[in-house]
Amino acid sequence: MSHAAFSPDAADEVHGHAEHETNTRVPNRKLAFWVFLSSEAIFFGSLIATYLSYTGRSVNGPYPLDVFDIPLTSVSTFVLLMSSLTMVLAVNAAQQGNRGGTRRWLAATAGLGMVFLGFQAYEFTSFVHEGLRLSTNLFGSTFYTLTGFHGAHVAVGVAWLLALLIRAFRVEPGPDHGEVVEVAGLYWHFVDVVWIVIFTLVYLMELGR
Amino acid sequence: MDAKAERAAAGHVPVRTYVLVGLFLAAMTAVEVAVPYVGFLRPVMVPLLLLLGAIKFATVGAYFMHLKFDPRVLTWVFVPGLALGVLVVVAMVIVMAA
Numbered sequence: 001m002s003h004a005a006f007s008p009d010a011a012d013e014v015h016g017h018a019e020h021e022t023n024t025r026v027p028n029r030k031l032a033f034w035v036f037l038s039s040e041a042i043f044f045g046s047l048i049a050t051y052l053s054y055t056g057r058s059v060n061g062p063y064p065l066d067v068f069d070i071p072l073t074s075v076s077t078f079v080l081l082m083s084s085l086t087m088v089l090a091v092n093a094a095q096q097g098n099r100g101g102t103r104r105w106l107a108a109t110a111g112l113g114m115v116f117l118g119f120q121a122y123e124f125t126s127f128v129h130e131g132l133r134l135s136t137n138l139f140g141s142t143f144y145t146l147t148g149f150h151g152a153h154v155a156v157g158v159a160w161l162l163a164l165l166i167r168a169f170r171v172e173p174g175p176d177h178g179e180v181v182e183v184a185g186l187y188w189h190f191v192d193v194v195w196i197v198i199f200t201l202v203y204l205m206e207l208g209r
Numbered sequence: 210m211d212a213k214a215e216r217a218a219a220g221h222v223p224v225r226t227y228v229l230v231g232l233f234l235a236a237m238t239a240v241e242v243a244v245p246y247v248g249f250l251r252p253v254m255v256p257l258l259l260l261l262g263a264i265k266f267a268t269v270g271a272y273f274m275h276l277k278f279d280p281r282v283l284t285w286v287f288v289p290g291l292a293l294g295v296l297v298v299v300a301m302v303i304v305m306a307a
Binding site: 037074 | 221222224227228230231234235238241242244245246251254255258259261262265266269270272273274275279280282283286287288289290291293294295296297298300301302304305
């Protein structure tokens with residue numbers, strides 16, 4: 001069995017990993033984070049299941065098509081998708097030891113994340129103006145719970161990215177810098193992927209009802 | 210082995226690939242948004258949207274989350290939770306429909 005034991009191999013040099021010795025050939029931090037993402041998949045799966053279970057069962061309005069603005073949500077979806085691209089470019093820059101590139105792309109990702117949150121805040125407030133609150137009907141309860149939890153995840157992601165950005169300016173990058181940014185990237189891509197599912201099942205499917 | 214070949218062997222993905230994947234995902238999103246508005250696609254709208262969503266999900270996972278290039282153990286760690294999440298969705302939809 002070969003080990004990335006006491007001297008960095010090509011993969012470590014390219015990816016900016018600290019020297020590590022694991023029999024999975026994966027840093028423990030990265031492996032543990034994938035376990036966490038697996039649990040998050042179950043979490044969001046249960047929220048989506050609840051939303052879909054109660055679809056079409058609200059006794060009173062407003063109903064989804066009364067409040068949804070699909071063009072606007074499509075724009076916010078595109079924004080989040082592009083933030084995934086800027087995030088992967090940030091990870092790539094970090095792994096190459098490119099400090100300027102890392103800062104630029106982290107800032108871009110955090111910025112796009114904040115734009116997405118702005119869209120969500122606008123959407124929520126306009127829905128409330130149209131009479132849809134958490135306790136109005138089944139649609140309100142399940143919609144706000146699902147998209148609210150997703151929005152909270154995005155907000156945590158933005159805070160994480162801003163912390164990394166501040167760190168990128170103040171601290172000399174260590175040997176595990178690439179891995180640190182990569183783990184943040186995994187979280188951000190997962191949040192994007194959950195929105196892909198929500199946009200399809202909650203918004204677009206409604207157009208066919 | 211030269212530097213470029215070494216990086217390829219180590220799972221390094223060129224920036225151009227990431228940009229192309231990003232453009233692909235943007236195009237897929239545009240197609241997804243258009244599907245509900247195209248009359249003749251209405252009968253197959255649901256499976257088509259599910260398929261497009263699954264393709265986007267897999268693309269982000271494979272390229273942006275690097276599963277395609279990382280050791281398989283990461284895929285095996287993530288897939289059970291994902292499968293359980295999907296199972297919960299399917300089961301609840303079936304039970305509530307009944």
